[in-house]
Each structure stands twice: as structure tokens, then as C-alpha cells.
Amino acid sequence: MRCAILYSYAKERAGPLKPGVNTVEDAVKTVVAPVYDRFHLVPVELLKYADRKVGELDRHVPSNVKKVSSQARSVVSEVRRDGVSTFAKTVYSKYEPTAEQCAVSAWRKLNQLPLFPQVANAVLPKAAYCTEKYNEVIVSSAEKGYRVSAYLPLVPTEKIAKVFSGN
Template sequence: MAEQPNPQPQVEREVAVEPQQQEEAKRAPKLRYLDFVHVAAAQAAVCLAGLYGLAKDHAGPLRPGVDAVESTVKSVVGPVYYRFHGVPLDVLAFVDRKVDDTVHEMDKHLPGALKAASAQAYAVARGIPEVARELAAEAQQSGVKGAARAALAKVQPVAKDMYGRVEPVARDLYVRYEPAAEHLAVSTWRTLNGLPVFPQVAQIAVPTAAYWAEKYNKVIASAAEQGYTGAKYLPAIPTERIAKVFASPEAEPLADTQ
């Protein structure tokens, strides 16, 4: 009776592969900012593979043709894949390093409040997949309205805190640059009024813009009164101040002074 081959070497080869895979995983570039892209790509690949397997299982009489095409694609694409499969991750790592350099450069110039708000927003963004799973479970249990309430409960504290940090910095920047912006706007208005046809166009466009600005102000004011939290953080258009600035003698259209 012939002796059965010993399967032990095969097991040893399989076991020996695991440290090699672990070593390759250690050598793979680590992403600090764009790791979610890598995870999303892996999840998309798993979903597509699952859909493909499901479609192939239900191919019916077309299954032999699908298997033949799959075999051909593997024989052609396989060598190319094994040669370039690491390139996308390397490119992503390169972009990730550039993002890191940009973040460090911006960190030197941004005010402290904006940096704190940015860090908090980044932390929230990294937790989005877990939040999405929680909201999906909430939607299954209590419907869309329950999921919306849960989402508002999660977002509202973060939005309030970020607004409280950023708003003083934004107000300070606004106070500093508002006079220069007004002066530039008035000068531009006077220059444009010296061009042909512009005064006639302005007579049509300005009332329309004023109408929609007033409409916008009423909508956000009404939404804030009804308790919509997001409306509280939307700035109103200062229509009265704009009218006052452009109604000053300095801002009178050149076409009217001729």
C-alpha cells in the first residue's frame, strides 16, 4: 500500500506566510489624515465583490460564460495588478504627507480658536462611520424622525461649541476689514457706474438683489423663531447698512452727477 504524503510541510508553508504578511503590513505607509479614503476603498471593494458574487450565483444558464470571462480577466489583469497594486497607497501616502505639511504651515498662522475648532471638527469627522451606524440603527427602531432627532442631539452641542470658539475671532476679523471692504465696494461701484449701460442694468439688478436679500433675512429670522437651531448661526444680510453706505455722497453714481 502506497504511503500517504505528509501534509506537514504544506502547513508549515502556510504558517510561514503569516509573518511575511505581517511584515508587509508593517512596511506599508501609514496615513495620518487620509486613512478614511483607504478604509472607504476597502469597504467599496468588499461590497463590489459581494455584489459580483451574488450576480454570478444568480446567472443561471449564463454562468459558464461568466466563468470563462472571469478566467480570461484574471489571466490578463492578474500580473498587472500584482505589479501595481501598491501604487495607489503610495500615492495616497504622498498626498497625505502634503496635507500634513499644509496643516503644519497653517498651524503657524491660524488663531488659537480656529485651530481648536478645526481639531474638534477633524475628531468629529473621524467618528462619522460609528455615528452613521448608530443613526442607521435608530432609523430602524424609530423611523426617520427618530434618526433626525438623534442626529440633531449629536450635532447641536458640537456646533454650539465650535460657533462659540470661532465667532469672536470672526467678529474681530470683520471689525478690522469691514471699513476697507466698504471703501473698496464704493470705489468699485463708482467705477462701474462710469461704464456704458451699467446704470440701466443696475436699476434692474439692484432692486431684485434687495428683494431677495430681504426675503432671505425674513426666512432665517422666522426659522430662528420657530426653534430651528441652524438658523441661529446664519448671518443676516445688513441691507440697511448697505443702503446707507451706498447712499452717501461719496458713493453716488457717476452717471447721476453728470
Template sequence: MADSDPKIQLKYLQFLQAAILQAVTGFSRLYGYAKDNSGPLKPTLETVKTAIGPAYRKFHHLPIQVLQFVDRNIDESVKVSTQAVSEARSSVVSEVEKKKVKIVDTASGIANSVYAKYEPVAEQYAVSAWKSLNRLPLFPRVANGVMVPTAAYWSDKYNEKVMITAGKGYRIASYLPLVPTEKIARVFSTHRQVSAPAATN
């Protein structure tokens, strides 16, 4: 029988093939039961069997062929839709990348304008705080002996690591700011030169 042929493999409609097989099995059991219990109608059932037999033998492969045809069409549709979804996904990803670049550019522009506006103010506050701390006893010795060299060392290490990782292509590193050690040294050295003559007076 073609229904139990192991060569017939449906990709998407296997459940329907199994349901048809179950229905055929159930119908044949029902037919056998009716034939056994038909009594005086047994010759009529034999007549129906001989009348339907040739039509059955001619068309019994048709349901499987229809299922195979439909299964192939479903497979082609799935391939086409998968390709369309893949193309749509790639276009969405490229759109997101473009939007992301615009957002990053906008954010970096805002950050640069805020930095340019508030950097001089922050610089003045830092110099003022440094000046106030230098008035405390022992602070200049501790600061110049321990804190300043340690801060300079770790700032240089941080800057070096950020530049190395940015050079290796890590995108996040290109967004990390560098510590402006030369500028800090210049600001505080000019502060010392300006305040040193005032301290001697």
C-alpha cells in the first residue's frame, strides 16, 4: 500500500499523512465489522466491494500524490518567505546601524559642547580646592610625595590601556575619555608659579 511506503517523506504534512492512515485503518476495521455482522446484506456488501474495487485501485495513490504536491508547494513558500525575512532583517539591521551612528554623533556633539562650556569652570574649582588643601599642615608633603606621583602613574596607565584597546578595534574604548595629564600638570604648575611669589610676600 502506498500509505505505508517508507520512500514517501513529507516535510510539513506528516501529521496529515498519519491522520489519513489512521482514518483508513479505522474505516477498514469498520468495514470488516459491518461485513461480519451484516447477515442478509452480505451479498450486497460484496457487490459494493466489487464495484468500488477498480476505482479504489486506480485512485488510491492520489491522496499521497496530492499531499506531496501540497508539501512541495509549502516548502517552496517557506524558502521564499525565509529569504524575504532574511532580506528584511538585514535592511532593518542596516537602518538600526545608521540610527545608532546618528545617535552617537549627536551624543558626542552634546558631550563636547558641555565639556567645552564647563571645563574652564571645573578647572578653576580644582585649582581653588588644591590651593585650599595646600594651606593645611603636612598636606603639601603628602600630596607631592605620595598622591601626585600615584595619580600620575595610574592616569598614564589608564591612558595607555585606553589607547591600546582602541588601537585593537574595541569600539567602546574609542568613547572613553583620556585623562589630560599634561594639561593638569600645566595648570597646577602655573598655579604654583603664580602663588609662589604671593606666598613669599
């Protein structure tokens, strides 16, 4: 009760801040009122009981769900701490070798299919030519000062050739 009296006293003497105080108060009432209307008649003991039961649910959550939740929190905190760019570079450097191995494995499996090697031999030279031209355009536009080129990656053709040749 004393808090309400003190709040009213401070609100009346808020001076030029009074409209802002009223706006904040109205916003809080808008958010809190539906919750209050719904639960103000519920006995406190029942609310305490419900709170305990929610706490007990933690025991029944599968460990893999807890692990994923923990990992998600870890990722979020890392992104907040280091920034998205640093996090992306870390993930890229960590998973790039695995992705390369998967790509090579998939390529080898595909080459075991009938006709795939012939189709690949027909398509790959044209794909290599188009990739080379794309890289040339990106480099040329960067040299001319076009900012959009900074956002377009170069295709690492030499690295791709090295990975797939097995050297």
C-alpha cells in the first residue's frame, strides 16, 4: 500500500516527464492486465504448486533435448560475444574439411552409376569455363570499385580441382 502511495506521489510530481510516465504505465497495464485478470482469483498455493510441477518437468525432458538446448544457448552466446562474422568463419573452418570429404565421397558414388561419368565429362568443361568467367567478372568489378563485388564470393576452382583429384 505504501508503494502505491509513493508511486502516486512521484507520478504527480514528475513534471515534464509525466506524459512519458503515463505512456509507460499504459503500456504495462496493457501487457499485465490480461494476465492479472486471468490469475488474480487463483489461490497462491495453486500457483506455487504449478510452479513446482513445471520445475519437475526438467527430470522428464530427454537428455538429447537438453543437450541441443544447451548447444543452442552456447551458439547464441558465442555469436553475441564474437559477432556473426567471426562465428561464421569459425564454423566454416571447422566444417569445411568434413564437407569436402562428403563431396568427394558423393562424387565417387555418383561415378559408379551408369552413364554418370559420360554426362559429367560432357558437362564439367562447360561448368569450369563458366566458373572461370564468373571469377573474372567478380575480380574485374572489384578492380573497378563496384561494391557489390565484395559480397560475391569467388569460386575456389583450384581448391576444388585439388580436392577431387585426391592430391
